[in-house]
Amino acid sequence: MIDMHCHLDLYPNPHHIAEQCHSKGIYVLSVTTTPKAWDGTTALAEGYTKIRTALGLHPQLAHERHHELDLFDVLLPNAKYVGEIGLDGGDNYRKHYEKQRLVFRHILKSVSNAGGRVMTIHSRNAASDVLNELVQYPNAGTAILHWFTGTKTELKRAVDLGCWFSVNPTMLATKRGADLVKEIPKERLLPETDGPFAKLNKRVLMPWDTDLVTKQLSEILSQDVEVVWHQIESNFRNLVTLLQ
Numbered sequence: 001m002i003d004m005h006c007h008l009d010l011y012p013n014p015h016h017i018a019e020q021c022h023s024k025g026i027y028v029l030s031v032t033t034t035p036k037a038w039d040g041t042t043a044l045a046e047g048y049t050k051i052r053t054a055l056g057l058h059p060q061l062a063h064e065r066h067h068e069l070d071l072f073d074v075l076l077p078n079a080k081y082v083g084e085i086g087l088d089g090g091d092n093y094r095k096h097y098e099k100q101r102l103v104f105r106h107i108l109k110s111v112s113n114a115g116g117r118v119m120t121i122h123s124r125n126a127a128s129d130v131l132n133e134l135v136q137y138p139n140a141g142t143a144i145l146h147w148f149t150g151t152k153t154e155l156k157r158a159v160d161l162g163c164w165f166s167v168n169p170t171m172l173a174t175k176r177g178a179d180l181v182k183e184i185p186k187e188r189l190l191p192e193t194d195g196p197f198a199k200l201n202k203r204v205l206m207p208w209d210t211d212l213v214t215k216q217l218s219e220i221l222s223q224d225v226e227v228v229w230h231q232i233e234s235n236f237r238n239l240v241t242l243l244q
């Protein structure tokens with residue numbers, strides 16, 4: 001199993017969850033929402049080689065945590081993955097949009113200067129603006145748009161720019177999400193849960209719920225579960241190769 005976007009540190013009992021991920025053999029990209037969370041979150045993965053930590057500054061926290069950008073830059077050399085970063089144009093966050101943009105630009109610039117990273121990116125109500133920023137920083141590495149909710153036109157542009165996509169059970173349970181995923185090139189698809197933020201049928205998703213994505217994709221794309229899983233595994237291997 002693979003969960004490319006999960007907030008392990010935000011579960012009520014993160015050490016226990018990390019241990020369970022380890023015993024189930026799940027590859028987890030454990031994303032942080034602030035640079036200050038880096039130390040505690042990397043500690044969760046200690047001794048567990050399949051759990052990797054991403055250094056982030058969530059756009060919904062940009063207005064409160066922008067002063068942690070210095071810390072972001074200090075920690076970046078230790079981080080192979082970056083995220084959660086991006087922009088959020090939702091009603092509650094649009095008022096901080098300019099601050100979000102400054103933070104996102106700072107991060108993309110730092111990441112470019114550091115030689116690029118695999119980045120997991122939030123783009124809720126902001127897909128076009130996220131893409132506009134990514135275009136400005138072609139050396140920032142590989143962008144994975146997580147829980148993409150933009151339009152088909154925006155999706156097409158993201159594909160043309162080389163973006164990858166991580167999709168979760170909550171997204172795929174909606175008609176819109178299912179319609180969008182059909183437009184994503186199969187070799188750029190990865191599963192995620194976005195737990196504990198994402199819920200399905202009022203239940204908080206756990207990293208092992210990433211298995212649901214394979215089943216949903218199998219139904220949506222009319223392909224055998226084994227074929228879908230083989231594709232996902234091969235995608236994951238290709239992505240990891242980009243880190244070498």
Ligand code: MN
Pocket residue numbers: 005007084194197
């Ligand atoms: Mn998230």
